[in-house]
Amino acid sequence: MKEEKENHILAGSAGRKIPAVMATQHPDNASVPYWHKTEFISTTDEVEECYRSFCDMGCDEYMWDWEGKFVDEAVMDRLFHQYYDYFSINHIGRDKFLTFRIPNIWEEPGFRIARAFMAIITGTDAAGELGFSHAPVFEVILPMTDNAEKLIHIQEQYYKTVRLTCQVFSTRLSGPVEINIIPLIEGSGSLIRSRSILLEYIDRFEKRFNHKVEYIRPFIARSDPALNSGMVPAVIAAKGAISEYYKFQNETGVFVYPIIGAGSLQFRGGLSPDAIENFMNEYAGVRTVTVQSAFRYDFNREVSTAAIKLLKRDISLKSPRIFSDSEMNDILEFDGIFRKPYCSTIERLASTINDISRHVPSHRERIQHTGLFGYSRGIKDSNIRLPRAISFTAAFYSLGIPPELIGTGRGIHDADKRGMLSKLESIYPNIKNDLKRAGCFLNKENLRMLAAADETWKDIITDVGILEDYIGSSFVPTCTDHFIHRNHVSNILHMWREGREFRREILSAGVIRRSLG
Incomplete structure (x- = not known):
């Protein structure tokens, strides 16, 4: 197909294709997937979802998520055997890509990462038995990356696992001997300073593995920085990180192909099929974007597929904006200006949001965030615990309060007093x-x-x-859907106060805004 051939980036000595569009398992959809019977997608259903993301929607990459959820560990066997005709032409690891998001062993039990490593190794054997020459999985995503040593530690663990498997089972060395690691950086402050993590990483990598890093795909989080600090800090931190990555590339000669993880609502990134151009211009320089469940299932399938084609055609053509040192200092200052009022309010509303979020429908098989299994999110430097970003966003929207607004007005007021509004609008057009x-x-x-x-x-x-006052107009409904949404969230507030169940109202409101959270 024509769109499959346009504007592909090739990276590394092997000339691998850099995917433009990564489908993910983020459960932010309110509608029933076009290929399914219910909104809920079980672990076993995710194999079919992976195939359909490739075949039906044209995605290049699929994130197989081991973080905080149950997983079908036989994913590669199932893909190869259930959809052999498709993958015999579209090879996983060459044309289409399966990328594991592994557990962070400093947050989750270590045995889960061992399962992921074994799936990589045995999946390579399965591919070889069927005559495929490419390792199906050769990159993993490490969530909550905050230093370079953790990246090296994961790569060393994987290398030891490969060697041990060979020794224990008296087999030839199977699986890729090394895996590429994608650092997923999730805090606004960490994103702004993330160039230092990459610099330390390539230095440690060369000393440990005796060859240079060919390229890095740094992964910019948008949801969790927003949950932690508010929408404005999340946006400007992401843009600052993109700039820092290209400075790193210019400084070291190591190519970067940034990924950004964005949901459909503005709070979680604003990547929806009806806002593609704005998104690509705002985050110019990213080379891979995530299309989450709401993007794929809460819009008409033809609309979503057309948007994916547009992303694949144009995302690699957008040149990054490189910020000066002075502008990076402004970004740091804005981070503090907007984060302070946001965090102050969220800390005091945490119990309400946690209560509402318990009613948000769960559309994937998440591990409960209790004890040692899994983890919830919280505001940095605070003991307050919050739901994960999708439930958090859904809870506020279900009350009729878009979280994009929280703290932002007071931040605008502070920035205006400092004479910095024009700088803010330059950084965040x-x-x-x-x-x-x-x-x-x-x-x-x-x-x-x-x-x-x-x-x-x-x-x-x-x-x-x-x-x-700042935008020069009132926040009011502007179309029929907005009025219907207002009715649903009015119902939710009254039903919550009376102790009645309101999950269906949450879902109905999510369908109207085309995203659960």
């Missing part, structure tokens, strides 16, 4: 557009009722007033 898109889902009546019961919500009333 889409800020007004993003606020308008989110603000259409604000339910002011709900906000007034919440504020009457808890003064913390009055901070958000302040935010709304400042932001309406």
Whole structure:
């Protein structure tokens, strides 16, 4: 197909293709997938989902997630045997890519990563038996990367696992002897300073493995920085990270192909089929984007597929903006300006959001975030625990309060007092557009009722007033869907207060806004 041949980047001595579009298992869909019967996708269903992401939707890559969820460890066997005709032409590891997001062993039990490593090794054997010459999996994503030593440690663990497997089973050396590691960096502060992690990594790698790193695919998180610090810090940190990665490339000669993980709603990234151009311009320089479940299932399939074609055609053509040292200092200052009011409000609303989030439907087989199994998210330097980003975002939207607005008004006020608004708009050109898109889902009546019961919500009333002055218009419904959404979230607030079940209302509101959270 024509779109499959356009604007592919080849990297490394082997000339591997850099995927432009990575389908993920993030459970942010509110609608039933076009190929399925319910919104819920089980572990066994994910094999079919992987195939359909490649075959039906044209994605280049699929993230197989081992972090905090149950996994079908026989994924490669199932793909090869159930869909042999497709993969005999579209080889995994050459034309299509399966990339494991492994558990962070400093946060989850280590035995889960051992299972992932064995799946990589045995999957390579399975591919070889069927005559495939490429290792199906040769890259893994390490979530919550915060230093270079952890990246090296994972690669050493994998190498030892390969050698031990060979010795124990008296077989030839199987599986890729080395795996590439994709650092997923999740805090806004860590993103801004992430060039130092890459510099230390390539130095340690060369000393440990006696050859140079050919390329790196640094992974920029958008959801968790927003949950931790608010929308504006998350956006500018991501843009700062893109700039830092290309500075690293210019400094070292090691090519970078940044990935960004974005959901459909503005708070989690704003990558939706109806906003592709804005997204590509805002995050120019990224070479791979994630299309999560809402992107694929909450829009008409033809619309989603056309958007994926556009991403594959154009994403590699966007040149990064390189920020000066002065601009990077501005980004750091804005991070503090906007994070402070956001965190202050979220800390005081945590119990409410945790309560609402318990009613958000779960569409994947997540491991419960209790004890040693899994982990929830929390605000940095705070003991407050929060739901994961999708449930967090869904909870606020279900109350009619888009989290994009929280702290942002007070941040705008502070930036204006410092004479920095023009600098902010230069760094974040889409800020007004993003606020308008989110603000259409604000339910002011709900906000007034919440504020009457808890003064913390009055901070958000302040935010709304400042932001309406800033964008020059009111946050009001602008189409029929917005009015219907307002009705659903009004129902949710009343049903929550009366102790009634409201999961179906949450789901109905999610369908209207084309994303659960």
